Amino acid sequence: MTCRLLIVGLILGCIPLCSSGTWGFFAHKEINKHAIFLLPEGLFPFYKHNLEALLKLSVLPDQRRYVIEGEDIRHYIDLDQYPEIAQSYPACLYVSKDSTQGIAPWNISDMCHKLTWAFREKKYELIIKYSAELGHYLSDIHVPLHTTSNYNGQLTKQTGIHGLWESRLPELFLEEYDLFLPQAYYVNDIDSLAWNTIIESHQCLDSVFQLEKEATKEIGEHRKYGFYNRNGINTHGYSKKYAAQYHQLLQGQVSRRLRCAVQCISSLWYTCWVNAGSPSLTPLVIHPASTLEALMDSVSFEVGRQHEH
Ligand SMILES: [Zn+2]
Numbered sequence: 001m002t003c004r005l006l007i008v009g010l011i012l013g014c015i016p017l018c019s020s021g022t023w024g025f026f027a028h029k030e031i032n033k034h035a036i037f038l039l040p041e042g043l044f045p046f047y048k049h050n051l052e053a054l055l056k057l058s059v060l061p062d063q064r065r066y067v068i069e070g071e072d073i074r075h076y077i078d079l080d081q082y083p084e085i086a087q088s089y090p091a092c093l094y095v096s097k098d099s100t101q102g103i104a105p106w107n108i109s110d111m112c113h114k115l116t117w118a119f120r121e122k123k124y125e126l127i128i129k130y131s132a133e134l135g136h137y138l139s140d141i142h143v144p145l146h147t148t149s150n151y152n153g154q155l156t157k158q159t160g161i162h163g164l165w166e167s168r169l170p171e172l173f174l175e176e177y178d179l180f181l182p183q184a185y186y187v188n189d190i191d192s193l194a195w196n197t198i199i200e201s202h203q204c205l206d207s208v209f210q211l212e213k214e215a216t217k218e219i220g221e222h223r224k225y226g227f228y229n230r231n232g233i234n235t236h237g238y239s240k241k242y243a244a245q246y247h248q249l250l251q252g253q254v255s256r257r258l259r260c261a262v263q264c265i266s267s268l269w270y271t272c273w274v275n276a277g278s279p280s281l282t283p284l285v286i287h288p289a290s291t292l293e294a295l296m297d298s299v300s301f302e303v304g305r306q307h308e309h
Pocket of ligand 1: 075
């Protein structure tokens with residue numbers, strides 16, 4: 001387990017040892033859920049029918065991060081390590097894959113290939129699994145802190161900012177966000193979409209860090225942290241007052257990235273289906289409960305088996 005894994009895992013509270021483990025998972029599930037409702041007629045019934053599995057599996061990649069080697073690097077890319085060439089999409093094409101800096105954009109492309117294959121072969125369970133996982137990875141690249149080596153503010157004395165931005169703020173304010181969006185659209189260039197999303201996320205970082213400091217100044221260090229009730233558990237962390245101040249200073253940034261993630265996920269699910277020849281999924285709309293059971297069993301097996309090694 002790398003330091004990065006351990007630190008973010010602790011912030012998100014999603015290391016498997018941590019009991020209920022919904023910390024940080026809330027937004028992933030909500031984003032996948034809203035993406036389903038943007039799908040066109042040929043896909044919507046299938047995804048709606050398997051909604052429960054799609055939500056459960058949407059957090060699997062984070063659960064896997066702590067037990068499967070090579071998983072962690074699929075969730076991020078440290079774009080600040082490529083200052084000369086990584087500021088625009090065409091320049092990104094010259095970036096070579098370096099696993100020490102994260103491989104998020106290449107992983108998106110791999111996941112789209114897998115999902116397209118699953119559609120083409122009509123592999124019912126794998127369509128659900130890959131859709132859920134692609135949704136997870138796409139959500140991650142919409143988070144500015146997934147695009148920098150200062151991923152938790154540890155280099156700027158802002159430790160904890162990762163969980164604040166991607167977990168605490170959505171949990172507090174998602175209900176206020178307008179997540180009604182236009183229908184999914186066909187994506188001509190998946191690599192371009194992935195890289196441009198990452199660049200946009202990266203461009204948000206200045207305000208992510210700067211406004212955290214400004215909110216601290218306005219609220220005061222002594223009121224920045226406190227105890228609050230989280231899912232019935234008394235938790236110590238950023239106070240609601242501080243979180244609200246930071247959220248206000250960000251002027252809708254979290255909401256904009258979330259909206260963008262929902263639209264992007266829905267559109268890439270749709271694109272993979274079209275690229276597979278738009279197969280009819282009607283015969284596959286059967287037995288969601290038993291399928292979910294089978295999927296969860298295979299997931300436990302996958303994680304458990306790796307854990308033994
Ligand atoms: Zn992740």
